[in-house]
Amino acid sequence: MGVIVVTAVIVIIAVIAVMGIIVVMGVIVVIGVMDVMNTTVIMNVMVIMGIIMTNT
Numbered sequence: 594m595g596v597i598v599v600t601a602v603i604v605i606i607a608v609i610a611v612m613g614i615i616v617v618m619g620v621i622v623v624i625g626v627m628d629v630m631n632t633t634v635i636m637n638v639m640v641i642m643g644i645i646m647t648n649t
Contacts (some may be wrong), residue, residue: 616646 619642626638 606607623638623642
């Protein structure tokens with residue numbers, strides 16, 4: 594049982610780490626786009642990202 598628990602914890606940590614990296618990348622992209630595009634577009638992107646995050 595111990596091995597299964599350890600494996601599960603490692604998988605969960607890996608998933609959280611990947612999610613964190615995706616969020617950071619998304620924020621960097623949004624900041625980069627912010628210099629070029631309107632605030633309304635940024636808001637739409639944020640809403641879409643929010644929907645994607647809640648689904649996953």
